[in-house]
Amino acid sequence: SYELTQPPSVSVSPGQTASITCSGDKLGDKYASWYQQRPGQSPVLVIYQDIKRPSGIPERFSGSNSGNTATLTISGTQAMDEADYYCQAWDSSTDVVFGGGTKLTVL
Amino acid sequence: QVQLVQSGAEVKKPGASVKVSCKASGYTFISYVIHWVRQAPGQRLEWMGWINAGNNNTKYSQKFQGRVTIITDTSANTAYMELSTLRSEDTAVYYCARTQHLSFDYWGQGTLVTVSS
Numbered sequence: 001s002y003e004l005t006q007p008p009s010v011s012v013s014p015g016q017t018a019s020i021t022c023s024g025d026k027l028g029d030k031y032a033s034w035y036q037q038r039p040g041q042s043p044v045l046v047i048y049q050d051i052k053r054p055s056g057i058p059e060r061f062s063g064s065n066s067g068n069t070a071t072l073t074i075s076g077t078q079a080m081d082e083a084d085y086y087c088q089a090w091d092s093s094t095d096v097v098f099g100g101g102t103k104l105t106v107l
Numbered sequence: 108q109v110q111l112v113q114s115g116a117e118v119k120k121p122g123a124s125v126k127v128s129c130k131a132s133g134y135t136f137i138s139y140v141i142h143w144v145r146q147a148p149g150q151r152l153e154w155m156g157w158i159n160a161g162n163n164n165t166k167y168s169q170k171f172q173g174r175v176t177i178i179t180d181t182s183a184n185t186a187y188m189e190l191s192t193l194r195s196e197d198t199a200v201y202y203c204a205r206t207q208h209l210s211f212d213y214w215g216q217g218t219l220v221t222v223s224s
Contacts, residue, residue: 042217043204043214044214045211047212048210086151095154098144099151099153
């Protein structure tokens with residue numbers, strides 16, 4: 001079955017750039033999406049189709065996807081960005097698959 | 108505005124079934140696919156299955172095949188997910204979510220299902 005791998009945790013200082021990776025076999029051939037989930041809340045879509053931002057998502061969130069790795073980049077990270085982030089893709093064998101999640105700490 | 112409102116928390120005994128509802132508003136219900144995703148405490152998001160509200164086609168994750176049923180009531184703009192033969196490992200928050208552009212653009216608020224004897 002298809003799997004997506006994320007680092008368990010990433011730390012960043014306020015105002016700096018955070019990068020969260022998501023790895024999967026030939027992931028660049030699929031569309032990757034990213035979700036932000038704060039404690040006790042439902043996930044929120046922040047990036048879809050690799051690079052697109054839904055309405056209302058700040059410009060500091062951006063995405064890329066090539067080869068085996070998709071990356072979520074948060075520029076000028078703010079304290080409010082501290083959350084868990086999940087990547088997601090579609091695969092013909094397993095349909096929907098999520099990564100294991102990355103806890104972003106802003107310190 | 109698009110909203111997905113789910114039913115309230117449930118407590119079930121092992122071996123029982125649970126049925127969670129997801130009422131949609133703010134968009135044309137039959138034009139979209141609704142998915143169900145669950146999250147056990149401290150765990151990752153886990154996809155369970157989907158239903159095309161327009162034609163009632165469904166697809167389920169192999170992990171839940173035979174235990175999960177997803178249906179809709181288009182007259183009530185509501186989707187339902189029923190999970191049977193519950194065990195303690197099924198304790199989780201269950202979410203419904205709408206798909207667009209191969210991603211989940213709107214999510215319900217989640218329903219906590221606790222399985223305990």
